[in-house]
Amino acid sequence: MVVNKKYIHIGKGAKIHKGAIIGYKTLRKVKSLDLKIGQNLVVMAGAVIYAGTSIRDGAVISHNSIVREENRIGDNFCLWNNSIVDYGCKIGDKVKIHCNVYVAQYTKIEDDVFIGPGTTIANDLHPKCKYSRRCMRGPHIKRGAIIGAGATINPFVLIGERAFIGAGSVVTKDIPSGKVVCGNPAKIICSIKDLKCRTGLTDFPYMSK
Amino acid sequence: MVVNKKYIHIGKGAKIHKGAIIGYKTLRKVKSLDLKIGQNLVVMAGAVIYAGTSIRDGAVISHNSIVREENRIGDNFCLWNNSIVDYGCKIGDKVKIHCNVYVAQYTKIEDDVFIGPGTTIANDLHPKCKYSRRCMRGPHIKRGAIIGAGATINPFVLIGERAFIGAGSVVTKDIPSGKVVCGNPAKIICSIKDLKCRTGLTDFPYMSK
């Protein structure tokens, strides 16, 4: 269902399943309610895309997922079931966000990032602090980083290119490029090039670069 | 959509968005199906409020969130997207519960509590135990406490006033008033008055009291 149609621009080939909502109006004050979505969008039942955001070609927004306003999202975005991208985020191309994930406002996610199921991304160091609006900032997750299942990512942290965050990690500090971390708080255990798979086969994006 | 209308009393100024459901009937046996909601309710698409509960003025119930029966909830309640308040809870005024949160049955939450995204509150020490109904009890979270993102809170624990639970914490014991904890299991690291912000500005509710 497309609502607030005058603000909505959707490219060719869109498949808007029954029970999805496109063009929801935020309760916040925003500069623009224009919603620009590229070609070949798929939106499943129960998903909600707010007015006032932009998503490029090839997005798949799955059941009960929510994309809020003032986001800028690249090509081939996947947002799986029951996940939320809060407002004001910048997301690159080919980003995949799995099920039951929360992405806080003002998070930056670069190209080719993968975020595992059940991950929570925070942006507020001191919730309820009178001044918290002044220092609210999501993490910056760089190109090709991989976040495992059930992780918690704190505000302000920089997760380097191709870093690999183990399942259940709580990331409280910056993670250097290409490092593998796990634990609460997350600590470096090796480099991604040292990871050996049970099958003997591993080939991560950009790994040879 | 309001169902089971004869049980439902909603104050003035309600905004019930299309796709929300108010008055859902539980499969459990309950004493009363009366649903009393105060003024200026906002309920978004996909949210479900059960019959047999009470919520005072100014509530905002966001997408895909669920408020079950036999809850008593105060003024200015915010329940963000994809969160659940299970039955039998007592929730004070100005409580804010973020996205992807689960609040177990029989949890007590006092005024001004903030619960961060991805938090899970449990109430059952021994799930599947034949006697677990006899000892099922959620935590008691006291006035002004702040629960960070991705935390897990065990049954029976008492979280003191203005305590601050760090992101990703697993709270297994009582937390004294005004203390900051983190880790799995959560341990005290300092007092909330010792927290220094990057900006130099911190001012939490009740901090000067």
Next chain:
Amino acid sequence: MVVNKKYIHIGKGAKIHKGAIIGYKTLRKVKSLDLKIGQNLVVMAGAVIYAGTSIRDGAVISHNSIVREENRIGDNFCLWNNSIVDYGCKIGDKVKIHCNVYVAQYTKIEDDVFIGPGTTIANDLHPKCKYSRRCMRGPHIKRGAIIGAGATINPFVLIGERAFIGAGSVVTKDIPSGKVVCGNPAKIICSIKDLKCRTGLTDFPYMSK
């Protein structure tokens, strides 16, 4: 709402609440779209059951929960609110999966398992690895195991019969039958027969066997 009706076989006594969807068609290629559901199904508003799966008698699928294709699920299955069973899982009888849970593809769950709220089950050791499809495998959770709230379960692990996974645990290794674990990473702390309840009463399934 039942869609793609020609593929759907539902037993007697089904209660399909308004706003539920049964028979959703996956975007994946599957061998069969036949959906076989036993007697006395209850499906609540916002839930989605995909075509191409089988669920036996007595299932309750709660709000906003999703059951994907190619699952084989036993009798008396409970899937509470906002939870997801991804495709290709095998689930026994009397399995209860609480709220906000994600069960990854190819997970095996035996009879009488309980999975607490906010739990994330993973299946991919190396997300984004070019070869990850070759080694994708969910955990195998054996009969009567109990998973506490907010746990993260890694791919490939075997959780033994009647094992008890404490709240907030991150399970990275096989857990022997009847052991209680907690922490990140989860470590054995005792046997389930040593657990003493506050009430003095504990009686877990199969405990005396």
